[in-house]
Amino acid sequence: MAEIRDFNRNQYLLKGGKNKKGKDHKEKNIEKNNNRDQKTMDSMLARHRQLKLYTVLAFAAVAAVIAIGAYIQWKSKVYVGYGVVQENEWIRASESKTINLKGTLFTYSNDGMSCTDLKGKTIWNQTYEMQNPVVRTCSKTVAVGDYNGRKIYVSNTQGMLGTIETTLPIRDFCVSANGVVAAVLDDSSVTAIYLYSASGKSFADFKTRMSNSGYPIAVDISNDGSLVAVSYIKAEKGKIVSNIGFYNFSSVGQNYTDNFVSGYGYPEAVIPMVHFMGNDTVFAVADNRIMFFKGKQTPESLSENMLSEQIQSVFYNESHVGLVFYNTAADTKYRIEIYDTSAKKVSELAFDMEYKEILFDSSGIVIYNDSECMIYDWDDRLKYQGAFSDKIVCFVPGGSISRHTLVTDDSIQSIELQ
Numbered sequence: 001m002a003e004i005r006d007f008n009r010n011q012y013l014l015k016g017g018k019n020k021k022g023k024d025h026k027e028k029n030i031e032k033n034n035n036r037d038q039k040t041m042d043s044m045l046a047r048h049r050q051l052k053l054y055t056v057l058a059f060a061a062v063a064a065v066i067a068i069g070a071y072i073q074w075k076s077k078v079y080v081g082y083g084v085v086q087e088n089e090w091i092r093a094s095e096s097k098t099i100n101l102k103g104t105l106f107t108y109s110n111d112g113m114s115c116t117d118l119k120g121k122t123i124w125n126q127t128y129e130m131q132n133p134v135v136r137t138c139s140k141t142v143a144v145g146d147y148n149g150r151k152i153y154v155s156n157t158q159g160m161l162g163t164i165e166t167t168l169p170i171r172d173f174c175v176s177a178n179g180v181v182a183a184v185l186d187d188s189s190v191t192a193i194y195l196y197s198a199s200g201k202s203f204a205d206f207k208t209r210m211s212n213s214g215y216p217i218a219v220d221i222s223n224d225g226s227l228v229a230v231s232y233i234k235a236e237k238g239k240i241v242s243n244i245g246f247y248n249f250s251s252v253g254q255n256y257t258d259n260f261v262s263g264y265g266y267p268e269a270v271i272p273m274v275h276f277m278g279n280d281t282v283f284a285v286a287d288n289r290i291m292f293f294k295g296k297q298t299p300e301s302l303s304e305n306m307l308s309e310q311i312q313s314v315f316y317n318e319s320h321v322g323l324v325f326y327n328t329a330a331d332t333k334y335r336i337e338i339y340d341t342s343a344k345k346v347s348e349l350a351f352d353m354e355y356k357e358i359l360f361d362s363s364g365i366v367i368y369n370d371s372e373c374m375i376y377d378w379d380d381r382l383k384y385q386g387a388f389s390d391k392i393v394c395f396v397p398g399g400s401i402s403r404h405t406l407v408t409d410d411s412i413q414s415i416e417l418q
Helices: 002-014 020-076
Strands: 082-089 097-101 104-108 112-116 122-127 133-138 141-146 151-156 160-165 170-175 181-187 190-196 202-209 215-221 227-236 239-248 260-267 273-276 281-285 289-294 300-306 311-316 320-326 334-340 345-351 357-360 365-368 372-376 382-387 394-397 403-407 411-417
Touching (some): 122 151, 141 170, 227 281, 365 394
Antiparallel strands (some): 112 122, 151 160, 170 181, 273 281, 281 289
């Protein structure tokens, strides 16, 4: 019987039959193989991802090295010449003067004024007759008035905004970015400061006497036309005293007498310049110090830096102020100290070149005259020094250290430093 059972079992296996134990064993082998295959696949995918990550990181590292190298090369690059990329003809009267008005050319004379784009196309022009035209600018807005006359013309880069006619002789004036004009008018013993809209309407005024505040020798207005700063001078007990007063013509100033919101006195000082850097920062330059004030409603004294040397010139924009001195302690002729809006001295440059103007641009500092220029970056590196091929009437920075516009008597040249 035992042999018959073995025979039957063998026959069953030959026919493909399985017993339970064999079936379980084979399934375990299959599952084991599947698990091994899955682990192998997972390992291959992990290695692939890792390789891909390393490749990306390698490319990024190479790109970073190239970028850093290019940046270092660009920062250290010194230009030795320039090429004219584009040149356009333009015509202006020989006795006229031209200034950069926010990327356009503003030209004025005794007979009129005009605005031209950097391709020489006239945007607008206006005729008038003045004996002594005085120009004041703020951003894209410009005002031209006749000293001791009674008219002020207000315009911007797009066209005329209006004409102001005063009842008293004009001694000084300033203009805001939105066209508000503050004019100092002389009336014998009383000096009045009137505020006008660009269209010519007077909407506020305040008067001063020598016996009180003193005589106004400098005036400026904030970009939005709400704050006015005035520098006064008078004699007290045989000595000179200067005062700076701030007047607020917004709703806040209505709560103060004569809109006077703050003021500061400076014994034995003459302050011929006061200027707004935007709406809430003011600097003033005296014969022996530079002062900064902060505040959009009631400006307060921020800093007062005493100066031991005589200031030769002052240059500024909305972010920086530059004071030029004779450089008596070194080999170079001039030295310029540059301050930011927080009253911090951020740079000091020494140079020999006779200058016509110093310009502060986002890319650097330009010092130029009729025939040559020097360009520094904001890290005090000299990027270019060279002569011009033609006599330069006006230099217009291009926002890049290498691209600028040169204006001559008969052409407008777009240049690129090389």
